[in-house]
Amino acid sequence: MKVHSWGLLSNEEHQIELTDSNFKHSNAIGIPMGLGRSYGDAALNPGGAIWLTSALNHFIAFDEERGEFECEAGVSLREIQALIIPRGWNLPVTPGTQFVTVGGAIANDIHGKSHHTYGTFGDQVISLTLRRTDGSEMLCSPEQNSELFAATIGGIGLTGLITKARFALVRCTSPWIEMESSPFNNLSEFFELSKSSAIGWESSVAWIDCVGTKAGRGIFMRGNPAAKAESKKVKERQLGLPFTPPISLVNKATLRALNTGYFHLNKAKAGHSTVHYQSYFYPLDAISNWNRIYGPKGFYQYQSVIPHDRAESATQEMMATIASSGEGSFLAVLKVFGEKTPRGLLSFPMPGVTLALDFPNRGASTLELFAKLDEIVIRSGGRLYLAKDARMSRPMFETTYPNVSEFKKYRDPGISSAMSRRLLGA
Numbered sequence: 001m002k003v004h005s006w007g008l009l010s011n012e013e014h015q016i017e018l019t020d021s022n023f024k025h026s027n028a029i030g031i032p033m034g035l036g037r038s039y040g041d042a043a044l045n046p047g048g049a050i051w052l053t054s055a056l057n058h059f060i061a062f063d064e065e066r067g068e069f070e071c072e073a074g075v076s077l078r079e080i081q082a083l084i085i086p087r088g089w090n091l092p093v094t095p096g097t098q099f100v101t102v103g104g105a106i107a108n109d110i111h112g113k114s115h116h117t118y119g120t121f122g123d124q125v126i127s128l129t130l131r132r133t134d135g136s137e138m139l140c141s142p143e144q145n146s147e148l149f150a151a152t153i154g155g156i157g158l159t160g161l162i163t164k165a166r167f168a169l170v171r172c173t174s175p176w177i178e179m180e181s182s183p184f185n186n187l188s189e190f191f192e193l194s195k196s197s198a199i200g201w202e203s204s205v206a207w208i209d210c211v212g213t214k215a216g217r218g219i220f221m222r223g224n225p226a227a228k229a230e231s232k233k234v235k236e237r238q239l240g241l242p243f244t245p246p247i248s249l250v251n252k253a254t255l256r257a258l259n260t261g262y263f264h265l266n267k268a269k270a271g272h273s274t275v276h277y278q279s280y281f282y283p284l285d286a287i288s289n290w291n292r293i294y295g296p297k298g299f300y301q302y303q304s305v306i307p308h309d310r311a312e313s314a315t316q317e318m319m320a321t322i323a324s325s326g327e328g329s330f331l332a333v334l335k336v337f338g339e340k341t342p343r344g345l346l347s348f349p350m351p352g353v354t355l356a357l358d359f360p361n362r363g364a365s366t367l368e369l370f371a372k373l374d375e376i377v378i379r380s381g382g383r384l385y386l387a388k389d390a391r392m393s394r395p396m397f398e399t400t401y402p403n404v405s406e407f408k409k410y411r412d413p414g415i416s417s418a419m420s421r422r423l424l425g426a
């Protein structure tokens, strides 16, 4: 069947194989796929097989004393949170959507708004079971098969199929978040707010306007788990785009209005509030298929990280480059990462600032902008996030990910993806 990833940039034929705990792959070279929330080609393999993990859907163990959870790799974070939050536990690290599997969270070593407090998802993993295409099955942990463990965390599915994992939870008293939001006028103010949130705030993130003369202003949000439950009722609202519009709804005509509207709306609401964890952490999940707003040509996400010493100047330069390019982004997110070095050989985070931007695919002009941004990222000692990437060059990957040759030793020769062929060769 035809398969696309979240960015909707391609839609090509794949052979689909359903995995379960006894999975034996066919002769086709394949790549595991969870919920397909990676934006680019990390889980795509046109002409080959995709090993869908949706049948790896069992909870295995929940140790409510120690705060440890074990499940199969196709279980989603949403399913886990629905079970554990009412029992006083939560996941320390989640991305901007709950529709992500445990296997996908490990294979991209995902990060979230709490990175400065807890690090990445991989930092929480106690052990995982890896099935290789030679039929072998290995338990990997920091103590056992530790090199393969480090290659599998952030290993974009290339070291084997993760069938199950055990990971640590954190205590929570309710599903509510005490949140504070503050408007800022420029990047310096953003960095001040981030600095003052590094201690005492479990999570933080900012939306930033990168269009026109007001580029650099934004809304800073930080939060802590609420100490007690709220009696407010939560409305479960799931809107959706029933079809793909013929053109991107995010375009030159709408961008300035979208950014200005968003800024003023949120500026007016600034201050303290108690909000449900789903609306705080996963606002986009309220609209299923929101990715369709970018129209039939799809969209790219460009997510970079820049080390601290160059963070402010490089972010400034990227914002200026975007503003003068005529391309624009509405979903622009800025976050300062904590100091923790991730475990994975190909993990993305480093101490510094990450900027994530969505751009409608306008063809050559969008790619020209990315080439200019790449140059800033490389020169500043940064890198791009593989979960979002669909077009980075192999030389850029090799320059910015220092452990590529070490990683290659642990690849499973029966696994390949569009991304691995693009970035690592055959």
Ligand SMILES: Cc1cc2nc3c(=O)[nH]c(=O)nc-3n(C[C@H](O)[C@H](O)[C@H](O)COP(=O)(O)OP(=O)(O)OC[C@H]3O[C@@H](n4cnc5c(N)ncnc54)[C@H](O)[C@@H]3O)c2cc1C
Pocket: 006, 031, 032, 033, 034, 035, 036, 037, 038, 039, 042, 043, 053, 073, 074, 094, 095, 096, 097, 099, 100, 101, 102, 103, 104, 105, 107, 108, 109, 110, 111, 112, 113, 155, 156, 157, 158, 160, 161, 162, 163, 284, 387, 388
């Ligand atoms: C709205 C939105 C917000 C997001 N926000 C963030 C964010 O804040 N932070 C962040 O880090 N990411 C974020 N992401 C990206 C997302 O967290 C990652 O792409 C994640 O890996 C997707 O999980 P998935 O289950 O959909 O995996 P897929 O996209 O299906 O696959 C991702 C990778 O994992 C591999 N994989 C999947 N399952 C297994 C398995 N069982 N064994 C081995 N390999 C496997 C695949 O081969 C592929 O390389 C966001 C994505 C969206 C759509």
